[in-house]
Each structure stands twice: as C-alpha cells, then as structure tokens.
Amino acid sequence: MQTSKFLFSSKFVARSTFQVDHKLQWFPGHMRKGLRDIGKVLRRTHCILEVHDARIPFSGRNLNLIKRLVSNKPIILILNKSDLLSAEFRPLIRSQLMEKMYKNDIHLEDIVFLDSIAANVKHAGYSNQFLSIILNSIEKIPNTIDESDFSTEEKSYNLLVMGIPNVGKSTIINRLRNVYLNKAGKATIIGAKAGVTKAVLERIKICDYPHKLYLFDTPGILEPSFNRNENNPTNSPEQFMRCALCGTISDEVIGKELIADYLLYWLNKQQRFDYVDFLGLPSPTNDINEALTHAAIKYNQFRPFKNLETGVQELKPNYIPLAEKFISEFRKGNFGHVLLDIDIIKTT
Numbered sequence: 175m176q177t178s179k180f181l182f183s184s185k186f187v188a189r190s191t192f193q194v195d196h197k198l199q200w201f202p203g204h205m206r207k208g209l210r211d212i213g214k215v216l217r218r219t220h221c222i223l224e225v226h227d228a229r230i231p232f233s234g235r236n237l238n239l240i241k242r243l244v245s246n247k248p249i250i251l252i253l254n255k256s257d258l259l260s261a262e263f264r265p266l267i268r269s270q271l272m273e274k275m276y277k278n279d280i281h282l283e284d285i286v287f288l289d290s291i292a293a294n295v296k297h298a299g300y301s302n303q304f305l306s307i308i309l310n311s312i313e314k315i316p317n318t319i320d321e322s323d324f325s326t327e328e329k330s331y332n333l334l335v336m337g338i339p340n341v342g343k344s345t346i347i348n349r350l351r352n353v354y355l356n357k358a359g360k361a362t363i364i365g366a367k368a369g370v371t372k373a374v375l376e377r378i379k380i381c382d383y384p385h386k387l388y389l390f391d392t393p394g395i396l397e398p399s400f401n402r403n404e405n406n407p408t409n410s411p412e413q414f415m416r417c418a419l420c421g422t423i424s425d426e427v428i429g430k431e432l433i434a435d436y437l438l439y440w441l442n443k444q445q446r447f448d449y450v451d452f453l454g455l456p457s458p459t460n461d462i463n464e465a466l467t468h469a470a471i472k473y474n475q476f477r478p479f480k481n482l483e484t485g486v487q488e489l490k491p492n493y494i495p496l497a498e499k500f501i502s503e504f505r506k507g508n509f510g511h512v513l514l515d516i517d518i519i520k521t522t
C-alpha cells in the first residue's frame with residue numbers, strides 16, 4: 175500500500191462545521207441538576223479530584239467552570255485512560271497543562287496519569303504516591319470548610335470527583351475503595367456511555383488510615399463552551415468532535431456517522447492508516463461513505479430498502495452500525511495509542 179502518496183484533504187471540516195456548530199447548544203437537564211448538586215456539596219469538600227480523558231488533555235475542559243466551582247480548594251487533575259494515550263507525550267502534557275492552569279489562576283496540586291481499569295494496581299497508577307498526593311494536598315486545606323455536618327463525627331475529609339461525562343470518575347472511585355480499603359464490589363455504577371451517574375451520590379469511603387477519606391461521585395458536566403474566546407482560545411468545533419470521539423457526549427446527540435467521519439479525518443491527518451485493512455479498503459480515503467461501503471462488503475452489513483422508482487427491494491450499506499464498529503475499534507485502542515490534541519501540544 176502506497177500510503178505516502180495519499181494526499182489528505184480537509185473534506186471533513188468543510189462538510190461538518192455547520193453540523194457541529196448547531197449541536198454546541200446542547201446541555202441535558204441532568205447536568206443542570208448535577209451542577210446545582212455539586213454547588214451544594216462543595217461547602218463540605220476539602221479537595222477536588224478533577225478527572226479528564228488523557229487523550230484530550232486540552233479539549234473539553236472548561237476552565238471558567240473549574241474556576242467557579244473550585245475557588246480556593248486544592249485540585250488534583252487525574253488524566254485517566256492513560257492506557258490509550260501515546261506515553262511519550264506525558265512530560266509535555268504535564269508541563270503545558272501546569273503552565274496553562276497557572277496562567278488561568280488555577281493552582282493545580284499535581285497531575286496524575288491513571289489507567290484505572292488495569293488489573294495490576296501498580297500499573298494502574300494507584301501507588302502509595304497517589305495517596306500521598308491526596309494526603310499532602312488536604313494538609314493545605316484553607317479554613318473555609320463548613321464542618322457543621324460532621325460535628326458529631328470523627329474528623330474526616332471529603333473529596334469531590336468531578337469532570338466531563340464518561341472519563342472514568344465512577345470507575346476510579348470503585349477502584350480506590352477496592353485498593354485502599356480492600357472492599358470488593360462497586361459502590362457506584364459505571365458504564366460505557368456518557369451520563370451514567372445522574373446525581374451527586376452519598377459519600378463513599380475510600381480510605382481509613384492515616385485519615386478517613388470520603389469521595390462524592392458526581393454526574394459528568396460538559397458545558398458547551400466550545401466557542402473560541404479569551405479563556406478558551408483553542409476550544410473549537412473540532413475539539414468538540416474529539417470529546418465526542420472519546421464518548422464524553424452521547425453518540426446519539428452527535429450522530430455516529432459524523433463521529434466516524436471525524437475519526438477518519440483525524441487518522442488521515444496523522445497518516446495512520448491501520449483503518450484501511452479494518453474497513454476492507456484497497457487504499458486510504460477521506461470519504462466516509464466510501465469507507466463504510468467497503469466495510470459493509472467486508473462485514474456483510476446491508477439493510478433492505480425499497481427503490482421507489484422501480485418498486486424493487488434493494489440492499490444498502492447499513493451505515494450506522496458500521497460507523498459504530500469503526501468508532502468502537504478506535505475506543506478500544508486498536509488503532510494504536512493516540513493524543514487527539516496533538517496539534518495543540520505542538521503549537522502551544
């Protein structure tokens with residue numbers, strides 16, 4: 175396959191900018207409620223664990239929202255799903271994010287890379303060092319916490335886990351409980367779709383010693399702040415699509431074919447052509463319809479439709495499940511490790 179001769183064109187951007195733009199207004203009701211609930215438990219919170227998807231360290235984080243919610247509390251940023259990230263970018267991501275947060279007056283205690291589903295605890299990143307980062311930051315807690323709720327209780331600390339949908343917040347809570355408290359089972363539900371946690375839950379204990387630590391799980395909040403402005407100079411419709419590709423917005427809201435189209439665009443731009451074999455293509459293409467039509471042949475995915483002119487039943491490629499198959503392959507990491515924000519890191 176002569177991939178080097180393949181010329182990438184920006185067909186995706188021209189075709190879909192309009193479609194993406196009008197979807198930026200979307201903001202589901204449970205997120206509004208989630209935001210209100212977060213506001214209520216914040217006064218009982220000593221430290222914030224912000225969870226984000228490591229493949230999009232810059233896209234989808236709403237710094238205005240973080241500033242508004244976090245105010246003077248210590249914040250630790252967890253970049254989860256690091257098993258899917260190209261590992262060589264970790265140091266650059268860390269330094270550029272630290273700098274960006276500093277410029278935005280957000281004081282990050284630390285950035286931790288986690289692979290929260292790894293079977294091996296050390297490999298997952300839940301070392302004693304991770305616990306130490308949390309414990310060190312709660313020592314710096316300002317004296318503004320309302321402790322009235324706990325006057326009859328033994329001293330304990332509350333951490334609020336927040337972030338956009340589907341980044342692994344609930345998975346991390348279950349795993350922390352499992353690792354540091356040796357408790358099996360799940361205290362909070364997880365799921366592969368965005369919007370699994372619908373409300374701020376009761377406190378979940380994750381550690382007994384040297385301090386009692388409790389976590390509040392919260393629904394994922396993704397505010398539509400993707401328009402470029404002073405505080406978010408790089409947030410754009412393309413970054414919105416990266417969030418969609420990582421499953422942080424329900425696939426149905428954006429449309430699976432549009433997400434697949436963006437995936438094809440991104441893979442081509444990075445000259446990563448593993449998709450060619452997967453979709454049964456003879457060579458790279460930037461046409462999603464052509465790509466999914468070949469996939470229909472390879473996976474025998476057609477659906478019947480009636481040709482209104484001839485009245486004859488014909489077969490058409492079944493685009494939506496094929497788009498889903500393509501996206502799912504990417505989400506499993508089968509097109510390799512990625513940094514979707516690679517252009518941002520190179521130009522920052």
Ligand SMILES: Nc1nc2c(ncn2[C@@H]2O[C@H](COP(=O)(O)OP(=O)(O)OP(=O)(O)O)[C@@H](O)[C@H]2O)c(=O)[nH]1
Nearest residue numbers: 290339340341342343344345364365369370371394
């Ligand atoms: N590859 C990978 N998948 C992960 C990791 N952590 C969580 N997941 C998967 O990501 C999906 C979402 O996990 P949840 O824990 O439900 O995410 P959440 O942030 O609580 O989602 P909402 O409650 O919907 O906001 C699940 O399918 C998890 O198995 C990780 O480190 N790596």
Ligand SMILES: [Mg+2]
Nearest residue numbers: 343344370371
């Ligand atoms: Mg959840």
